[in-house]
Each structure stands twice: as C-alpha cells, then as structure tokens.
Amino acid sequence: MTKSKSKLYDVVIAGAGPVGLFLAHELSLRQISVLILERTSQQDSPWKSGPLGLRGLNIQSIEAFYRRGFLGQLFNLDERPKWQPGKKPGFQFGGHFAGIAINANQFDLQRWKYRLPGPALGPGPTTMDQVEKVLTARVESLGVKILRGRSVRSIAQDETGVTVVTGGDHSESFRGKWLVGCDGGRSVVRKEAGFEFVGTDAQFTGYATHIEIEGREKLKPGFNVSETGMYINVVQNGAFHLLEFDGANFDRAGDITLEHLQRVLDRAIGRTDVKITKATSYRKNRVLLAGDAAHIHSPLGAQGLNVGLGDAMNLGWKLASIVQRDEDQGGDAGDMQGLALLDTYENERHPVAAWVLDWTRSQVTALKPDAFGRATRALMEDLIKTDDGANLFIDRVWGLSQRYTLGEESRHAHPLVGSSAPDFEFGDGSRLGSKLEEGRGILLDFGKISELESVVDGKYDGKVDYLCMEAKERCGLSALLIRPDGIVAWVVEDDVKHDIDGLKAALVEWFK
Numbered sequence: 001m002t003k004s005k006s007k008l009y010d011v012v013i014a015g016a017g018p019v020g021l022f023l024a025h026e027l028s029l030r031q032i033s034v035l036i037l038e039r040t041s042q043q044d045s046p047w048k049s050g051p052l053g054l055r056g057l058n059i060q061s062i063e064a065f066y067r068r069g070f071l072g073q074l075f076n077l078d079e080r081p082k083w084q085p086g087k088k089p090g091f092q093f094g095g096h097f098a099g100i101a102i103n104a105n106q107f108d109l110q111r112w113k114y115r116l117p118g119p120a121l122g123p124g125p126t127t128m129d130q131v132e133k134v135l136t137a138r139v140e141s142l143g144v145k146i147l148r149g150r151s152v153r154s155i156a157q158d159e160t161g162v163t164v165v166t167g168g169d170h171s172e173s174f175r176g177k178w179l180v181g182c183d184g185g186r187s188v189v190r191k192e193a194g195f196e197f198v199g200t201d202a203q204f205t206g207y208a209t210h211i212e213i214e215g216r217e218k219l220k221p222g223f224n225v226s227e228t229g230m231y232i233n234v235v236q237n238g239a240f241h242l243l244e245f246d247g248a249n250f251d252r253a254g255d256i257t258l259e260h261l262q263r264v265l266d267r268a269i270g271r272t273d274v275k276i277t278k279a280t281s282y283r284k285n286r287v288l289l290a291g292d293a294a295h296i297h298s299p300l301g302a303q304g305l306n307v308g309l310g311d312a313m314n315l316g317w318k319l320a321s322i323v324q325r326d327e328d329q330g331g332d333a334g335d336m337q338g339l340a341l342l343d344t345y346e347n348e349r350h351p352v353a354a355w356v357l358d359w360t361r362s363q364v365t366a367l368k369p370d371a372f373g374r375a376t377r378a379l380m381e382d383l384i385k386t387d388d389g390a391n392l393f394i395d396r397v398w399g400l401s402q403r404y405t406l407g408e409e410s411r412h413a414h415p416l417v418g419s420s421a422p423d424f425e426f427g428d429g430s431r432l433g434s435k436l437e438e439g440r441g442i443l444l445d446f447g448k449i450s451e452l453e454s455v456v457d458g459k460y461d462g463k464v465d466y467l468c469m470e471a472k473e474r475c476g477l478s479a480l481l482i483r484p485d486g487i488v489a490w491v492v493e494d495d496v497k498h499d500i501d502g503l504k505a506a507l508v509e510w511f512k
Helices: 018-028 059-067 128-141 188-193 258-268 303-328 340-367 371-385 387-398 452-456 500-511
Strands: 003-014 034-038 054-057 093-097 100-103 124-127 145-148 152-157 162-166 172-181 197-200 205-209 222-225 229-233 240-244 276-279 287-289 441-445 464-468 477-482 488-493
Touching: 003 018, 003 162, 003 303, 018 034, 018 128, 018 303, 034 172, 054 059, 054 303, 059 303, 093 387, 100 222, 100 371, 100 387, 124 128, 128 145, 152 188, 172 188, 172 303, 188 287, 229 258, 240 258, 303 340, 340 371, 371 387, 441 452, 441 500, 452 464, 452 500, 477 500, 488 500
Parallel strands: 003 034, 003 172, 034 145, 172 287, 441 464
Antiparallel strands: 054 124, 093 100, 152 162, 162 172, 197 276, 205 240, 222 229, 229 240, 441 477, 477 488
16 A cells, blocks of 8 residues: 655655756755665665775766765766876876777877866866765755655656655655656656657666676786777786677676676677667656666766766756745645756757767777777777877767757857856965865856946845956857856856846846
C-alpha cells in the first residue's frame, strides 16, 4: 500500500549523485525546499571510491565548486598546479584524446585573453565519493532532506505540481511543484515523463575493473590501442580498463564474470552504457532532466560528470527564480507562463551535450580497429605533438572556451558575453570567485562608469550585488554583469561608449 506524504516541496530531485546534490545545493542556497529521492540505500560504494571512482574535473566543474566556496574541500589548493604563461620543458599529463596523451606543459595561457591564473585555472582529479560526501554535508546543513532506498516507480504531473511514487520496500507518494530527474542513464523519470530520446547506436563496450592480473608487468602502462579496441593499464592505482568494439553486444543487466573478462582481455592484448544518445528536450511542463538522465555518451574523457555538474549549475538558480516568482505572486504554482528564463536552461545546455557527443564520436572513430581508424589516429597523434594542436586539444578537454549563445543583439556580440567571467584578483587580495559564494549576480564596476550603481540600487536587492573595486589585471574591461553561475551577461570595454540600455535589458532578462 502506498503511503502519501502530505508535505509539498518546491522541488523533488530523483538521484543523490553529484548532479542531483549540486542542484539541491543551488536551490537550497536560495531557500527553496528540496527533497532528494535516491534509489540506493548506502552512499558508499566501491564504484565511487578510487581507483574505480576516479574522475577528472574540467575547468567548468572546478569553477563551479570554487565559486560556491568548497573547492578547498576537494583539493589542497596549495598543491594545485599554477598555470602561468609560457611553455615549460618536460611532460605533464593534461588529459587525452582517444588515449593519446596531451602534454599540459605545452599549455600557453596567453592564447586565452580572458583567462587569468588562479585557483580554478586547470582541471583536477578527484573521486565520485569525495564529491558526493562534500556535497551531501553541504546540502544537509542547508536543510535538504535525502531519502535513500527510494526508487522512483511512477510520476504524475498536473497544473500545480508533480506526484512521485516510489517502489520497492518503501512504497510512498511525494509531492513537489517541480521534479528534476538526475537519476542517470536509465532514468525512470525520463521514461515516465515521456521524453523523446534520440541518438546513434553504441559501438563498443567499456569495462572499468580493479582485478589481479598475473603477468601484468608484461603489459605496457597507460593507454594502449589494440586490434579490437583499447586497454588502459593504470599502474599507479591498480585499475584496469578495457574497451572492445563488439557493437555493444554485452548485456549490461547481466553479471560480468572473470571468465568473460578473461576472454575480453585475451582479445584486447593484441560498459554497455556507451550509447551516444540525448534527450531532444530537457523540460516537459514541470519535469526537467539533468546529467546522464538528459544525455548518455561514451565514457571517453570522463565527460559525464562534468556535463552533469554544468547542467546543475545552470539550472539551479533559474529554477529557484521561477519558484520564488510564484511565491511572490501568491504561491500560484499553476502559472506556467513566463518561463523564458527556465527555457534558457535547455537552450544553453543542449548544445553543450551535443558537442560532447560529437567529441566522443570523434574519439571512437580514431579508435576503430581498421585502416580508417589507424589513419585518423596517426593524424591526431601528429597534431597533438605540435604546440598549436596541444593547445587546441587542451582547450577542448579542459573546457576553456565554452560559450553560451545568449542572444543575437549587438549587446551579445562581445566574445566574453556567454563565457565564464575572468577570475579577477582585486587590490585587497580577494578574487571574483569568492564573491559568488552566495549565489547572487554581480555588477562589477572597475570605477569607470559613475551611473552603474544607480541602475541596480533598490531594484535588484538580494539578486545582484554591486561591486566597485580595482583589479590587478582587468583584461581591458571597465564593467561586467555576471550571472549567479559566473557567466558574463553584459560587458563594456575600456574607452567604449557605455551601453546602459543594454545593461538594463540584461538585468531584466536574467534577474527580473
């Protein structure tokens, strides 16, 4: 018998992985009531801890944690590499393309005009369990309720909200004004809500293992392309990864036996969840998708976690604004008009997911065990050895040049609009990243435009902070409007006419 929980939450999130937890943080930071339903009963899992849980965070993910004040809980900030301008001798691993290692010492910061040295410049390795533990502690301190052992069985939405029914040992009913599916590649929320899911068929099966291999010392360390796919021999932590071009014929629902792995290993020395697919939309009325629930792709490059965290950072403040708007209008949760702000979530994140799918497709092509794959791979290896090639791939892997298209008007044309704000260091030693910890927007004035403060004064209290400070390096800019997710929405360069009307339009677009 299904028990009904009478409390109405602002947002119910299916999935307590990094994406669901980060989204919960973004919402609760703005006093939005959140309930998380998690299928598994235990938070700890060998799949989340190292070496199987090892993940690389790109710059967008690093910036997200940095701008919310807990990057230091994931990394020792004193030990993070200092990416200063200029090429360095030697080799330092900076990521890979189809197993071809990229030399981070070829990174030339001067190629990126609006990137500044700082704590968030550069990727970093961590584990899934560390990310989840940091986020869990943070969201629980903000009052988020996490119910474990609750798998979503069915959902039903109406004009005012969504009812979620859980199955298994805990058959209960929960109610939220909004529901966000962060429940992974096999998302029940996505299927129940009827989201269309399209893409191309998977071509290989990938295995992440931590097994004893007799004679392992006879195998080359690192990435090794074979006649059937690739194996990755991680000497440092004992992990061993296999990739086989088998048309993804392995049944993911079945058990992976040692005998099966031995057969794959035999073929390789010479996870079926790699379907390259994505949802055609990220919202259906009051149900939204984020992370792997919205897009599944090859595990090459560990893009899933990064794209999902980007979804959460983008969606959280926008969904919170809609909930707060409804409350300000008398709690009319049935108002489905005026959702232009929320719809920018799909408009901005869908192209990112599409790009990642193409990026992984290109790697799959370079790994194919045929003459075409070998020719493509040889070309990529030669390209990555050059300074221009290395920096091109570093740009893609680290996420240095990601930019949203915010509009087609002249005020959107500047290359920094839609991009991540530079991490300015101010005269008092503080940095822009720390100014975003409360999740509000910032109108940053370097003291060149006297009327800026009056534009926001009293009109955007609690939404936009006016900040007038001088920076050690201003990148030729005199003022910026920065969204809560750190994305630049309006900018003025030095010695350029002040587009105050453009600023007012941007404030209305993102904060009214």
